[in-house]
Amino acid sequence: MSQRQIIQVFEQYQRSRMQFVQTVADLANRPQNIETLQNAGVMSLLRPLMLDVVPSVQQTAALALGRLADHSNDLAEAVVKADILPQLVNSLDSQNRFYKKAAAFVLRAVAKHSPEMAEAVVVSGGANALVLCLEDFDPGVKEAAAWALGHIARHNASLSQAVVDAGAAPLLVLSLQEPEMALKRIAASTLSDICKHTPQLAQTVVDSGAIAHLAQMILNSDAKLKRQVFSALSQVSKHSYSLAEMVIEAEIFPSAIACLRDPDEYVRKNVTTLMREVVKHTPELAQLVVNCGGLAAVIDYLGDCRGPMRLPGIMMLGYVAAHNENLAMAVILSKGVPQLALCLSEEPEHHIKAATVWSINQIGQHTPEHAKAVAVCSLLPKLLQLYVDASSSEDLQTKSKKALKSILQKCTYLPALEPLLYDAPSNILKHVVGQFSKVLPHDSKARRLFVTSGGLKKVQEMDAEPGSVLQEYINVINSCFPEEVVRYYSPGYSEALLERLEDFQPA
Amino acid sequence: MADLFCLSKEIEFRQEYFYRNSLAEENRQKENHAAINIQSWFRACKVRACISHLHKKAVIIQKIWRGFRARSRFRQMVKAAYFIMKMNFYDEMAVRIQQRWRGYYVRKYVHSFYARKNYLENITMKNEQVRKDLDELEELQRRERKRLEMVKEQKAKVYQAHRLHHLVSTKQRPGVFNSPFRRGPHEMELLLRQVKYLAPTRLTSRDRAFQLGTPGPAAPNFPETLESPRIKRTHSQHSSRPTLPPIVSKKPQTSYTLLQDVQNNLRQSAQLQCIYTAHLCQQDS
Numbered sequence: 001m002s003q004r005q006i007i008q009v010f011e012q013y014q015r016s017r018m019q020f021v022q023t024v025a026d027l028a029n030r031p032q033n034i035e036t037l038q039n040a041g042v043m044s045l046l047r048p049l050m051l052d053v054v055p056s057v058q059q060t061a062a063l064a065l066g067r068l069a070d071h072s073n074d075l076a077e078a079v080v081k082a083d084i085l086p087q088l089v090n091s092l093d094s095q096n097r098f099y100k101k102a103a104a105f106v107l108r109a110v111a112k113h114s115p116e117m118a119e120a121v122v123v124s125g126g127a128n129a130l131v132l133c134l135e136d137f138d139p140g141v142k143e144a145a146a147w148a149l150g151h152i153a154r155h156n157a158s159l160s161q162a163v164v165d166a167g168a169a170p171l172l173v174l175s176l177q178e179p180e181m182a183l184k185r186i187a188a189s190t191l192s193d194i195c196k197h198t199p200q201l202a203q204t205v206v207d208s209g210a211i212a213h214l215a216q217m218i219l220n221s222d223a224k225l226k227r228q229v230f231s232a233l234s235q236v237s238k239h240s241y242s243l244a245e246m247v248i249e250a251e252i253f254p255s256a257i258a259c260l261r262d263p264d265e266y267v268r269k270n271v272t273t274l275m276r277e278v279v280k281h282t283p284e285l286a287q288l289v290v291n292c293g294g295l296a297a298v299i300d301y302l303g304d305c306r307g308p309m310r311l312p313g314i315m316m317l318g319y320v321a322a323h324n325e326n327l328a329m330a331v332i333l334s335k336g337v338p339q340l341a342l343c344l345s346e347e348p349e350h351h352i353k354a355a356t357v358w359s360i361n362q363i364g365q366h367t368p369e370h371a372k373a374v375a376v377c378s379l380l381p382k383l384l385q386l387y388v389d390a391s392s393s394e395d396l397q398t399k400s401k402k403a404l405k406s407i408l409q410k411c412t413y414l415p416a417l418e419p420l421l422y423d424a425p426s427n428i429l430k431h432v433v434g435q436f437s438k439v440l441p442h443d444s445k446a447r448r449l450f451v452t453s454g455g456l457k458k459v460q461e462m463d464a465e466p467g468s469v470l471q472e473y474i475n476v477i478n479s480c481f482p483e484e485v486v487r488y489y490s491p492g493y494s495e496a497l498l499e500r501l502e503d504f505q506p507a
Numbered sequence: 508m509a510d511l512f513c514l515s516k517e518i519e520f521r522q523e524y525f526y527r528n529s530l531a532e533e534n535r536q537k538e539n540h541a542a543i544n545i546q547s548w549f550r551a552c553k554v555r556a557c558i559s560h561l562h563k564k565a566v567i568i569q570k571i572w573r574g575f576r577a578r579s580r581f582r583q584m585v586k587a588a589y590f591i592m593k594m595n596f597y598d599e600m601a602v603r604i605q606q607r608w609r610g611y612y613v614r615k616y617v618h619s620f621y622a623r624k625n626y627l628e629n630i631t632m633k634n635e636q637v638r639k640d641l642d643e644l645e646e647l648q649r650r651e652r653k654r655l656e657m658v659k660e661q662k663a664k665v666y667q668a669h670r671l672h673h674l675v676s677t678k679q680r681p682g683v684f685n686s687p688f689r690r691g692p693h694e695m696e697l698l699l700r701q702v703k704y705l706a707p708t709r710l711t712s713r714d715r716a717f718q719l720g721t722p723g724p725a726a727p728n729f730p731e732t733l734e735s736p737r738i739k740r741t742h743s744q745h746s747s748r749p750t751l752p753p754i755v756s757k758k759p760q761t762s763y764t765l766l767q768d769v770q771n772n773l774r775q776s777a778q779l780q781c782i783y784t785a786h787l788c789q790q791d792s
Contacts, residue, residue: 019766257637261645263652290630293637300638326623330630 014054021049021060028067034075042068043078050087055096062088062102069109076110076117085110085124092129097138104133104144108151115155122152122159127166134171139180146175146183150190157197164194164201169208176213181222188214188228192235199239206236206246215250223264230259230270238277244285248278253292260297268301269309276316283323290320290327295334302339310343311352318359325366332363332373341377350393357383357396361403368412375416380407384424404428412439414446421458430470433459437476447480451489456481460490668698675699 024042027033042064049061065084069076079085088103095103107126111118121127126148133145149168153160168190175187191210195202210232217229233252237244259271275294279286289295295317302313317336321328331337337360344356360383364374374380386392387400408431411417420432436455440447450456459477464470478486487493614620676682676696684696 015766015769258641258644261641261648263648291633293633295630296634296638297641300641326626329623329627333627333631334634 014057017049017052017057018054018060021046021057021064025060025064025067028064028071031071034068034071037068038072038075043075043082047082047084050084055099058095059098059102062099062106066102066105066109069106070112073113076113079106079110080117080120085121085126089125089129092133097136097141100133100136100138100141101144104130104141104148108144108148111148112151112154115159118152118155118159121148122162127152127162127168131163131166131168131171134168134175139178139183142175142178143180143183143186146172146186146190150186150193153190154193157201160194160197160201164204169194169205169210173205173208173210173213176210176217181225184217185222185225185228188217188225188232192228192232195232196235196238199243202236202239202243206243211236211247211250215252218252218255218259223262223267226259226262226267227264227270230256230267230274234270234274234277237274241281241285244278244281247274248285248288253289253294257292257294257297260301265305265309268305269312272298272301272312272316276312276319279316280319283327286320286323286327290330295320295331295336299334299336299339302343307347308349308352310347311355314340314343314352314355314359318355318362321359322362325370328363328366328370332370337363337373337377337379341379341382344379344382350396353386354393354396354399357386357399357403361399361406364403364407365410368410371407371411372413372416374407375411375413378416380404380411380416381419381423383407384420384428387428388423388425401428405431408432408435411435414439414449418453418455421455426470429462430468430473433462433470433473433477437473440477440480451481451485456485457489460486664695664698665702668695668702669705671695672699672702672704 024037024046027037046061046065046068050058050065052058052061065079069079085107088106092100092103107121107130111121111126130145130149130152133141134149136142136145149163149172153163172187172191172194175183176191178184178187191205191214195205214229214232217225220226220229233247237247256271256274260268262268262271275289275298279289298313298316302310305313317331317340321331321336340356340360340363344353344360347353347356360374360379364371383400383404387397387404392400405428408417408420408428412435414436417432417435420428424432436450436459440450456477459474462470462474464474674682674684676685676692681687682696682699684693684699686693
């Protein structure tokens with residue numbers, strides 16, 4: 001055999017190895033093949049190929065491994081158990097950029113399934129190696145490394161701390177400034193994942209100067225980038241007042257409101273989440289948002305979207321109204337209460353209803369004006385119904401009861417209170433009757449209306465234990481009317497009259 | 508006889524003396540006591556008179572002194588009561604002033620009704636403004652997106668027209684898009700007439716390879732088409748980069764059918780070998 005033929009044998013082998021890994025990588029793209037591949041023992045075959053001489057075989061083998069680990073938890077565990085991770089981490093330093101990309105892909109695929117997997121990646125030195133990759137020139141490598149770090153940091157605070165300790169934060173902020181859109185997206189998403197756990201982590205990210213760059217990217221046209229940017233800003237601002245203030249100082253507010261009309265619904269949801277997180281800390285921040293016209297935009301947003309997307313908007317209105325009665329009045333004037341009533345009637349899910357009920361409570365609890373605004377939209381019967389309905393969840397029932405109590409204690413708008421006289425259970429009823437007893441002694445027109453609408457009759461029919469609060473209120477109400485009227489409406493009066501008729505002897 | 512008389516008188520005298528002495532002696536105690544009583548009583552009267560005299564004078568002195576003390580105390584009390592009355596009056600007046608001032612201040616600055624009304628009106632106006640602005644912005648963005656879509660559509664149509672240039676109608680024969688039953692020619696027909704015929708340009712081997720979807724010769728061995736789809740390398744990005752001439756490598760250019768060619772060759776040679784061996788066997792047998 002000549003030399004050429006010997007070399008041909010080796011080339012043949014190389015080509016077949018290359019074909020094998022390429023085909024496996026292609027097959028691993030489709031989830032239905034994974035089972036078969038796993039049974040055929042693909043993991044043990046791919047492992048030695050990752051140490052292959054030819055770089056393209058290495059890269060393709062790593063890619064195939066990454067795709068397999070991506071699809072299923074078991075394969076990812078197998079990757080961890082087969083001790084491939086330390087090997088990958090070591091080779092992350094030395095190889096060319098395609099291998100680095102593939103290796104970072106494998107680390108990401110392993111780390112994304114559960115915190116234990118991510119822990120395994122970190123323990124084998126993955127975080128440090130990935131941070132080194134972040135310093136590479138190639139944007140694809142940076143993107144893959146940033147994405148892997150994001151998946152690691154997503155699970156819990158200690159893993160995020162490990163990522164930050166490896167020095168990822170300044171490098172991620174630098175990646176934000178790169179021109180490639182995909183890299184920006186991934187860097188923003190990773191920053192968001194890091195910040196969401198604890199205030200200290202958020203502070204570290206802010207100290208690396210992330211906020212200014214994130215704020216610049218708000219007016220970018222790419223929808224997915226805006227999603228991640230707003231998500232990152234909201235995770236930063238949710239922890240404390242000082243962080244929220246720093247986010248506000250970057251002057252995002254008038255421009256962020258414009259993004260509430262973006263065609264992408266997740267961008268809108270994330271903007272509303274950001275507004276909610278900012279608003280909940282102090283009245284001054286809430287006032288700032290309200291002064292920029294944020295309320296109108298959020299209420300329009302609530303009108304457009306459906307389902308769980310509405311939740312941040314509803315909670316934002318509740319937080320704004322909770323601070324003081326000026327802001328609550330501002331919410332009412334921006335037509336917030338009809339919108340919340342719509343949400344309450346349209347949404348089937350109980351947790352969204354509970355959030356809406358809480359927001360209505362915050363709006364209506366301040367003064368009689370606010371309670372009137374809530375009552376005028378006929379929300380009180382709805383709240384009563386939610387409270388009484390047996391199929392409402394516990395949370396929903398408690399919230400409706402609290403809302404009813406606090407709004408009723410301030411409500412002096414009698415036409416809205418009347419329907420409640422008929423259906424309410426006794427603990428709500430005493431508040432309703434209490435309100436009547438406060439208003440009726442002073443207002444003669446209201447007394448007339450009370451009599452003609454049948455309210456007095458209903459009150460007479462109510463039986464309460466003597467000495468209870470309800471009986472006191474009933475007495476107060478009865479004392480507002482002349483005795484004949486009270487007797488006329490008391491139950492059994494017609495029988496008493498008839499008895500008198502029987503005993504009467506004409507003179 | 509005188510002596511006896513004198514003696515009997517002496518004896519009577521002595522007896523009388525003794526009798527009187529004994530009588531006096533009996534009464535001496537009593538009389539002594541009586542005299543003592545009388546004397547003591549008299550002395551007591553004297554002393555009593557003296558003491559009562561002293562008492563009366565002392566009472567007078569004390570009476571005058573107490574009156575003086577009380578009057579001066581009373582004077583002091585009156586002064587104090589007057590002072591307290593004055594201070595109460597001033598305090599009440601001060602409270603009234605402070606009440607009025609605080610009411611005014613709070614109503615004007617802290618809980619200013621008009622400022623609140625103004626604020627709420629401003630908020631309403633601002634909300635309206637923001638709603639209008641956002642509507643306009645949304646409209647603008649929608650128009651922009653529509654425009655981009657239309658431009659894209661138009662470009663696609665023009666590209667199609669370039670590809671289908673041969674379907675333009677000629678004088679002899681109306682084209683597909685220019686049916687005689689139509690009232691006028693289809694827009695595609697009009698486009699075809701407008702479009703200038705471009706001779707197909709010679710693509711560089713790299714672009715051709717990319718179009719065919721395999722790694723070109725200068726591209727690294729890592730198959731870019733099999734990459735994770737998240738990294739979008741668009742066609743335009745590639746074509747915007749300056750296309751360099753391919754690096755003349757010593758390896759021969761591999762075409763995309765290389766693998767299949769090799770397999771075919773192998774199979775053919777295997778078949779040939781079989782035929783040959785069969786032939787040989789036949790020849791042998």
